Structure formats: structure tokens, C-alpha cells
Amino acid sequence: MFGGASEVLDVGRARRLFTGSQRVALAERDGGCRWPGCDRPPSWTEAHHIDPWAAGGRTDLDDGVLLCRHHHLLLHNNGWRVVRARDPGQFALIPPRELDAQQRPRPMPTRRRGQVRVRSRVG
Numbered sequence: 001m002f003g004g005a006s007e008v009l010d011v012g013r014a015r016r017l018f019t020g021s022q023r024v025a026l027a028e029r030d031g032g033c034r035w036p037g038c039d040r041p042p043s044w045t046e047a048h049h050i051d052p053w054a055a056g057g058r059t060d061l062d063d064g065v066l067l068c069r070h071h072h073l074l075l076h077n078n079g080w081r082v083v084r085a086r087d088p089g090q091f092a093l094i095p096p097r098e099l100d101a102q103q104r105p106r107p108m109p110t111r112r113r114g115q116v117r118v119r120s121r122v123g
Helices: 020-030 069-077
Strands: 045-049 064-068 081-084 091-094 106-108
Touching: 020 045, 020 064, 045 069, 064 069
Parallel strands: none
Antiparallel strands: 045 064, 081 091, 091 106
16 A cells, blocks of 8 residues: 555645656556556556646546556547546546547556555545
8 A cells, every 4th residue: 555644645736747656656556558458567658637737637646547658648639538437546538529429438447457555645
């Protein structure tokens, strides 16, 4: 388990970029790029804000997901969105209307084997 009482893993609006400790926790949770079918390891990924930083998004574990550069740019430049699923640490992709008029969510499974719980809130 990560995020002991002395380690801050949620920085809110204090920082735009995810910290090294946050990236380690995201790598442990996500196991690499979360785009379905992608096999890129954590070292090839970037941390994506689910709620855009410019729109008030927070630099917190619950608001981050790892994507490789290719899929991160595809997401930003082609109308894809990431949304939170019902279970903590689970996400889904919403395709642009041009690809799916009903914009059905596509699961973004973790690449980790077994369940890893990353505690993001202290206290």
C-alpha cells in the first residue's frame, strides 16, 4: 500500500504536474498505458488529468491516469475523453461521436496483475 501518513499523494491545485511519488503510485496502480490493447510500460507513459487542469482539475491520484504519448495525444486531439468508472481506480474511454454516435464507454483495464489499492487521501 502506498501513501503513508507522511507522504502527500494529492497536491490539488498546488502543482500542475504530477510528482515523482504520484507517478510511482500511478505506475503501481495502472501498470502502464491504460488505453485498451496498449502494451507500453509505465516508463513510456505520461500522467493525464481526467478533469483538465485548465478547467480546475486537481493533481490528485483519483484525477490521474497513465497514457503513452501516442494515446495521450490521440485523446487530446481527437475528441476522446476519460471518465471514472464506479470502482475506485477504474476508468473508461468515451469515444468521439464520429466513431460511436452513442459514445458507449470502453473499459480501460489496469495492466497490473492482482488488485493494488493506492490510498490517495491521508487521514
